[in-house]
Amino acid sequence: MARNVIRLYTRHMSAYYYAAGKKVNLEPDEEHVAVDQAAAKEAGLDAKVSASPGTAVRAGAGVLVTSRSSLTPDTIQRLQEAGALQPVYRRDKAVVVAMPEVRVEFDTPDQRGRVMNLLSPNASDVSFTEDTADRLVLRPVSGHGEDALNLANRIQERAKPAAVSVRFVQFVPKPKTTAP
Numbered sequence: 001m002a003r004n005v006i007r008l009y010t011r012h013m014s015a016y017y018y019a020a021g022k023k024v025n026l027e028p029d030e031e032h033v034a035v036d037q038a039a040a041k042e043a044g045l046d047a048k049v050s051a052s053p054g055t056a057v058r059a060g061a062g063v064l065v066t067s068r069s070s071l072t073p074d075t076i077q078r079l080q081e082a083g084a085l086q087p088v089y090r091r092d093k094a095v096v097v098a099m100p101e102v103r104v105e106f107d108t109p110d111q112r113g114r115v116m117n118l119l120s121p122n123a124s125d126v127s128f129t130e131d132t133a134d135r136l137v138l139r140p141v142s143g144h145g146e147d148a149l150n151l152a153n154r155i156q157e158r159a160k161p162a163a164v165s166v167r168f169v170q171f172v173p174k175p176k177t178t179a180p
Contacts, residue, residue, distance in 0.1 A: 015089055018164070027090040027091070028089055031067060032065050033088060034085065034088045034169075035064045035066065035084055035085060036062065036083070037062050039083050045082060048075045048078075058095055063169045065088055065171065083142075086099060091170075093172065094171060094173075095171040096170050099145050100144055101129075101138070101139055101167040102139075102155070104136040104161050104163070105134060105161060105162045105164070106133070111161045112133070124141070127141055152165060
């Protein structure tokens with residue numbers, strides 16, 4: 001059984017991230033699911049999930065946000081098993097999807113050392129997709145956006161690098177315009 005110590009269960013805990021060193025709360029959106037379209041296609045599930053006008057809430061950046069009720073429980077389970085589902089949140093009026101990628105920036109070697117010390121006990125749970133003196137890009141092996149969000153928060157709270165952020169895909173509603 002695979003070890004998964006950095007999992008965040010958003011249905012039972014509050015979700016948040018840090019921006020400019022300040023905690024920003026996210027509201028879990030249980031009515032919607034986000035489908036990583038490439039992962040769904042790779043699993044042969046792309047025909048089960050489409051960006052049809054009747055079901056899609058938003059689509060872009062390789063992500064489709066759709067109503068959970070527009071998918072059968074079997075399809076949701078198969079998408080989950082394929083690693084194609086990502087968490088959906090709301091922040092103000094925006095719909096926010098956490099993707100499984102964390103970017104960490106360093107100003108000093110000491111910051112980098114603190115982050116590497118924090119990551120070492122969980123090395124089997126994280127893969128490094130970029131590793132330079134001033135930046136790391138990490139992916140949770142699980143492929144889950146919740147795990148990326150949790151990892152970024154742990155790094156911020158315990159290691160305090162120059163910057164750490166989860167890759168989010170955000171959909172902002174278009175402002176309503178009125179004719180003059």
